[in-house]
Amino acid sequence: MSAVLEPSGHSHDHDHAHDHPHGWRRWLYATNHKDIGTLYLWFSFTMLMVGGVLALGIRAELFRPGLQLIQPELFNQLTTMHGLIMVFGAIMPAFVGFANWMIPLQIGASDMAFARMNNFSFWLMVPAAMLLVGSFFVPGGATAAGWTLYAPLTSQMGIGMDMAIFAMHILGASSIMGSINIITTILNMRAPGMTLMKMPMFVWTWLITAYLLIAVMPVLAGAITMTLTDRHFGTNFFNAAAGGDPVMYQHIFWFFGHPEVYIMILPAFGIVSEIIPTFARKRLFGYSSMVYATASIAILSFVVWAHHMFTTGMPLTGQLFFMYATMLIAVPTGVKIFNWLATMWRGSMTFETPMLFAIGFIVVFTIGGLTGIILSVAPLDIQLHDTYYVVAHFHYVLVAGSLFALFAGLYYWLPKWTGHMYDETLGKAHFWLSMIFFNITFFPMHFLGLAGMPRRYADYPMQFADFNALASIGAFGFGLSQLLMLYVVIKCIKGGPKAADNPWEADGGLEWSVPSPAPFHTFETPPVVK
């Protein structure tokens, strides 16, 4: 599927100030997909640091049994906001940042379909983030009901809960608008000759993810609005005493929640599918299968939500159905892993930082996937639900999965964005430090969960002490290692060896046909793809 193309993207003369804004207006009024991508990426990095500090607060308290630093009320605020900020403030916007930067470049479009709505989608995130972070400072503090915000516990929360609900409505609107933009761009603005089955995998995964977002963000909005009205407007959707049903909240939330986790991983799959072929110097194996597998995962993600609810007391048929459907998702996911392996097999590999993160992703994401299979087996989930086994599982797929894929994509495309090669030695150091500390932090959590340590515990019995101490040490190591990445990025932006148009000698990919750094305007005339 490599695109043979004619030269395009004339180098832009930056003296033409009339079409290249400067100063604060450039950013506040940004309509350029590259600028908006950059805004999203810096925003998501900031949120990653904020969410990370909250995590370090959690791990500092959990270093030893007993309450040393943080009262239980604040502890629950930390766990809740760590989750909300990481999911909605860090991971999702980071992928949107990549989408903005790379989709127009990869399909040969001059920009996104709706450039002004793109600006609105980004800037909405700032007040939302302020609401989320600001909720710590209002009376009662931030909401402490867990990122899943189960009813009826949410009815007991203070005004911080309402701020979080408002923030999530805003973020949902931003995501929906962004998805509309992405779908319209991909379906309408591909360069002539680029059929759907010639698109890069990153574009495919984002196309599918955008549909998932449009389908499920409104459902989350429904759930949190019902929570809001239960809290303030006299409704009783989730109040059993008045005829409501707390479990209905869970159904509605997880109908959003399960596709949400695939929303967070499918673009990661896309990034890895770009990187492995480049560094193996071999075409992606089984392109069509990869597309169908991604679509299957997306479709299946709609019918498995109640595997988060195996202990709520579903009838037998429900337990069995959701168990079978969840186990099925392992099949297309396995197909993707095998296809990446087959791409590597008998390639001619080099192991620069993007490839290290992509390969690391495959290894560690597979561990997360395998613990997912164990959790999908309903009788075992009864033992493991709401324990640290689940915490281990989702951090393996979200951190070692999504986050590592984001790092891989960052190193991969940083030369294109900045025009400089980043410091390869420091990049590799970031990889190894992250891998090692990540595993020190989260692998012991499997044992904690098996031994029966529940989640969201500010304090724990003595038999859980050793692994908690180990996890806390790992967490601080992992957090500090990310500062190294910040240093690498800033150093690269400021300077470094000049990056070629195609620094990785990738075989195909329209983004490698434009100069590095990519000019402000690219593909003003669409290239022809053969």
Added chain:
Amino acid sequence: MQNLWNKCSSLALAAPIGLLGSATAMANDMTTKYNLRTPASGMAESLYTLHNFLLIVCLLIFVGVFAVMFYSIYAHRKSKGYKPADFHESTAVEIAWTVVPFLIVVVIGVYATPIVMAQKDTTNADITIKATGYQWKWGYDYLKGEGQGIAFFSTLTTPYEQRINAQEKTLNYLSEVDNPVVVPVGKKIRVVTTANDVIHAWMVPAFGVKQDAIPGFVRDTWFKADRVGTYNGHCAELCGKDHAFMPIVVKVVTAEEYTAWVAQQKQKQSVAASPAVTTVQVAQAQ
């Protein structure tokens, strides 16, 4: 042999009060830090075996897949001069690695299905106990079977000083209560769960049970303990600030000890229920 042991221990523990106070006699159901707790019921045994089976399957898959990958990383590298091949698709291979995982998933499903069915079968229980989640303690009502009518709250007894590190933590830190649930060994106990305020969850890993306790709704689960001992669990659904401080303790005793405990509980409750005899002296009008 087990009967003899049970009889001896019931004689030794003749005083019901001694029976209740021995929270420190917690059976250590963690023989290893790396796996599920030591099973104390047939269901937990099944789950332990199921987990080992899955663990082995996952380990084999992991080792197999990554042996191939690490070999490839070693051999198929540019620095070794390896030249890239140019194959990029194979329908046969795609079918193979779709069908084989599908079959593995089917095998796991077939293995797990009878266990799901058994977990859901709460019929024909010998004793039914209602566990009500409160913020932040458990309430137990013996609804049916021997012991019917007994009711009490079960609250964490770990001193606050231990929590704030003003005192050394004891072995059963955060796993000890004033009134444990007492059940006879070898009998099917149906646990009906509900809650008073928000969602809690009743969990005892050694028996392989966990059931959400939902306000306004009634759910159930069951267990049959197969040996005498004391087993703990913890609340497993975020329920507010003291979510970590409302443990569950189940004391499994012999049938005779259980009967003795029931009698003693009934006596305690009838004493508490009878009206206090008060003497009222009315001042005589002069």
